[in-house]
Amino acid sequence: MPDARVPVSTVVYDALRADILSGRVRPGDGIPSERTLSERFEVNRHAVREAVKRLQQAGLVQVSHGGATRVLDWRRTGGLELLVDLPPEDVGVARAAYELRACIAADVAARAAARATDEDRASLAARAAAFAAAREHCVATDGPVSPGPALLDAYRELWDVLVDATGNIAYRLAYNSLLHGEDAVTAVAVIYLRDELLDAETTDALVAAVLDSDADAARAAAATLTAHTLTALSPTEAPSR
Amino acid sequence: MPDARVPVSTVVYDALRADILSGRVRPGDGIPSERTLSERFEVNRHAVREAVKRLQQAGLVQVSHGGATRVLDWRRTGGLELLVDLPPEDVGVARAAYELRACIAADVAARAAARATDEDRASLAARAAAFAAAREHCVATDGPVSPGPALLDAYRELWDVLVDATGNIAYRLAYNSLLHGEDAVTAVAVIYLRDELLDAETTDALVAAVLDSDADAARAAAATLTAHTLTALSPTEAPSR
DNA sequence: AGAAATTTGTTCGTATGTATT
């Protein structure tokens, strides 16, 4: 099933967004008028309007009444939710995303340790046990080379509890933005999270530190957890740009 | 001028979004049908459609073809771009936003020091000089009590260069999300950034560290810069929630 | 400066497929 009944306005939105994010159309350029687009995509003008409104909300274009709709520089006007929509073949994007995640994870660990309620700790213990079980099952079944999506889900739920335990809505929303793309992102994520998923010792230390309200130890454990992938993704070479 | 020519679909979108983010309608609830909403707001159904599509994109509602449109739990499905749309009177939101910013700022400082190009350093030096000038002018004119929006702009441009110098698109987009609300947010920001804006010694140390490629010193300076407001916003009391 | 053409903003009407009852 190639299309799966996706609304026409979404087709237009995805096409235009891809053009902008990939750089095929550059900031300052004007996009065709609504009537032109409706002819090109063979859809109603209302569908084009919905798509353009969504582009505007995403900070990708600026529309002016009567004038041309111009493409903005999404690097300056776009929000974090664009990250998962960026071309996934770019390893620089993966490095950038992982660096931000590592940065937030360390803070989340520390604040969760400092602020977790008794309910949070109970949830954390349960999730940690579920993750440990999934990990053992995974290693026994698939071997340590390829952690499956089931293990990733358990790990995700573990961090879900930690993020909630910080009581910080900004961490929660940023965390959401980092893994909103359900399809390709998780496939990529399981690659970059491999070292974390299989480092039983450090994850256990992280959970123990949070349960023990030891913020410094929790931060250190989170840093250790991400250190390997971080150095692997950020070698000595200068950033691409 | 009370309305300033804002499109009707945006009026509907803002109203519904405010209802959801403020908790007046709860996750799982159904929102009225398009026809009902078009009658209530006295606008055409197409306008309602655009608004609902945008709510859907923001992760606030889930629409199903023949069924009712249901409200989602935006704490789980929303992205970081929602942060600046949250009710500003909630001090917990301000604390959350500042904590995330402080977390990212420390990493940005360190990575900028490690990766800044010669062009970045030249830009940084220029921005730092402009900020220092604005600061002296501000202190001489208004006194140290109320840093104006001009100083805030100069400070924002200073960090703009630092974020760009990291070569990390994720930091850039997250940074954008944190200050996308141009109106009320900056007014609030100048309050919480007051200690940073007037700490000449530490900002100078930060700039010097980055120019000197001293990542550890840059991180430490950024941490010092945010430490005061961080402790002021996060006292001994447990998080609200 | 002013008029015409272009473009977005908005509304009405209509038809169709889908989910709920």
Added chain:
DNA sequence: CAATACATACGAACAAATTTC
């Protein structure tokens, strides 16, 4: 299975703002 409510989609038209001549 039928009826109803709903989202999806298309078409035509006019209003308002901008650009261009």
